[in-house]
Each structure stands twice: as structure tokens, then as C-alpha cells.
Amino acid sequence: MKCKLCEKEIENYSQEFNQLVIDNSKVNICSNCLTKIAKWQTKNFAKFFPTKAMKRLQRK
Numbered sequence: 001m002k003c004k005l006c007e008k009e010i011e012n013y014s015q016e017f018n019q020l021v022i023d024n025s026k027v028n029i030c031s032n033c034l035t036k037i038a039k040w041q042t043k044n045f046a047k048f049f050p051t052k053a054m055k056r057l058q059r060k
């Protein structure tokens, strides 16, 4: 599984955590990018990603 954003192989891939569904297509994001997004891009990211995924990020 490769990260959609940085295109690196995702370590310890977890469908629960790393897979997001956007417009009915599945996208894999590595935990590194998830962390960066959660810290820096929360507002912009929220426009593009489902609410459930954002809530999951913000709890971390």
C-alpha cells in the first residue's frame, strides 16, 4: 500500500486508520501524512475529506 500524498510505502498499514473514502473512492494515506495534515491543514483538509475521518484525526 502506498500513500496517496507522498507515495511512500505505508508502514504498519491499517485499513481502519490509513484508508479514507473520498467521493466513493478509497485513498490510502500514511500515518506521517495524516499527522502533518492534522496539524497544519485541518481546515483545508476538512473540505476535501469526510467528517468521520477528520474526527478521527482530531482525536489523536
Ligand SMILES: [Zn+2]
Pocket (backbone or CB within 6 Å): 003, 004, 005, 006, 007, 008, 029, 030, 031, 032, 033, 034
Ligand atoms: Zn504519506
